[in-house]
Amino acid sequence: MDSNDFNRDQSSYTNNGGYTSPDYSNPYGNNPEQQLKVPNIFKQFAYAFVPPKYGSLVKVKVGIMIGFVVLLTLLATILSAVKFFVNFSRIGNSLDFMDEIPDFGVKNGSFFIDEEYVFEEEDLFVYLTDEIDEFTYDDVDYAKELGYSQIMLVGRDKISILNNGQYQEIRFKDMDLSEDITINKEWVTETLMPILSVLIAVGYVVFFIFRTLWYFFCAMLYFLVALVVAAIMKRKVSAGALYKTAVYSKVLMFVVGTVLGLMPFVHFSVPGIINIVITIPFMSFAIYTLPKNV
DSSP: OOHHHHHHHHHHHHHTTOOOOOOOSOTTOSSGGGSOOOOOHHHHHHHTTOGGGHHHHTTSOHHHHHHHHHHHHHHHHHHHHHHHHHHHHHHHHTGGGGGGSOOEEEETTEEEESSOEEEEETTEEEEEOSSSSOOOHHHHHHHHHTTOSEEEEEOSSEEEEEETTEEEEEEGGGGTOOSOEEOOHHHIIIIIHHHHHHHHHHHHHHHHHHHHHHHHHHHHHHHHHHHHHHHHHTOOOOHHHHHHHHHHHTHHHHHHHHHHHHSTTOOOOOOHHHHHHHHHHHHHHHHHHSOTTO
């Protein structure tokens, strides 16, 4: 048998359904079911904590990834707002001390009171005075260091409030109180508190928008780091896959920070340097586990 006869026999054997050598050019197979499946939003959240699963996450479409982040920041903001308003209601439900407060009121956007007033009860601290134009976050932070988590500081121009780490400030001129108003317990509970609640709610909407934009901005910075990491590892990964890896790598510390912020006895946030120190190695490991040519 010459070589031509051998080649014809081999061709006939293959065409008749005989053995063919496997094609290793596609490690995930030609069957779509064998390829990486795009995870749904719940799996995206779960996979974000598992670097070896990032091979599936980088298959997610950009629009779906953006929706995931928006829902994540929205849920975190809603939970923070619920906690804030629950704690804020404590002040409204603890106004028995109003009978002890000297006469006070608001005129032309300025607060006035006959004499300064201080109220302390457990972790609640209230200080009213018109001898100080306004209190700053540093003043609130000082009271926080003394062990208070519910703080209200009222100066001539604005109110500064801290509820378990959530800081808000409202200026009297923004309340549209143009006339001389005598403020008593009833006015505070029925008028002032709803006004504050609306202003704080609007603040949370703005905070949500800023928080979402900030998430993507930080992810872009991590993406630049990911480019360097991929080059050092000599990994052939597309820029799109690296950016998605950066986006999902942020989920870990974002959730940790949110959970700590919701805990009633935790009055500190995770420092930014800790976020960076944990996120970069986590993201690097995720890049290392990515399939080739994604």
